[in-house]
């Protein structure tokens with residue numbers, strides 16, 4: 214696994230957390246540890262969570278290379294839908310700030326055997342962030358109804374050709390099980406022959422499958438609720454999202470009673486960041502304080 218993930222909106226997210234030395238913070242999506250490292254460097258005492266144990270291995274190595282006090286940071290594997298249990302287990306019962314940087318990391322996308330990218334056609338169609346649990350994308354696409362496939366491709370993937378693609382997958386799997394990334398790419402190619410258009414379709418349906426496989430939207434809702442209970446009054450919740458459905462959940466959550474919205478409009482990456490890091494283009498940072 215490579216460790217090339219470039220943190221999105223790092224400065225903005227860390228500034229939003231208003232890190233006070235000695236206070237406790239949670240990075241709910243540690244990934245390669247870019248945001249985590251910045252919090253600890255500012256003097257925060259950090260609990261980093263990720264459901265991907267490979268990501269935590271990379272982040273641990275990264276923080277170990279820095280001259281940081283080991284008692285100021287801890288990483289733990291788990292799904293942030295269980296953020297309260299994970300935090301309580303590590304003595305983080307009340308914290309001053311919590312960051313979520315949602316979605317997929319570059320390491321996940323660039324590791325062929327994880328099946329996150331349509332580029333690696335020999336890879337198993339997996340797409341699980343926690344490889345120890347749950348159905349793979351292959352199991353999902355071979356099991357669900359054509360209507361469910363359509364829902365995944367259209368709402369999570371925001372793909373206009375969702376109906377045609379769902380029907381094509383449904384037909385193809387009755388002839389031969391879909392097992393590899395290449396099997397799915399072949400089905401998409403039968404519906405979208407033009408290469409340049411096909412890549413866009415592929416990235417959208419892989420996004421849709423990823424969201425479904427990892428049950429990302431319900432994890433987000435549960436994670437936000439848990440986070441709010443863990444924050445001290447005045448504590449900061451900062452969320453970077455990459456998908457309109459995620460952003461809607463975050464926006465609605467922050468508008469609830471008991472929260473003060475700090476970002477009336479989401480913070481977006483500047484032109485320079487967007488140019489250097491294409492993945493940042495859809496990012497939106499929203500911030501709220503607990504009253």
Ligand SMILES: C[S@@+](CC[C@H](N)C(=O)[O-])C[C@H]1O[C@@H](n2cnc3c(N)ncnc32)[C@H](O)[C@@H]1O
Nearest residue numbers: 220242244245246247248263264265292293314
């Ligand atoms: C965009 S990356 C985070 C990058 C990180 N902020 C950095 O600077 O390196 C998102 C990470 O969140 C993790 N993740 C996504 N959903 C999660 C969940 N429900 N629970 C725990 N980790 C999750 C992924 O495994 C991935 O490593």
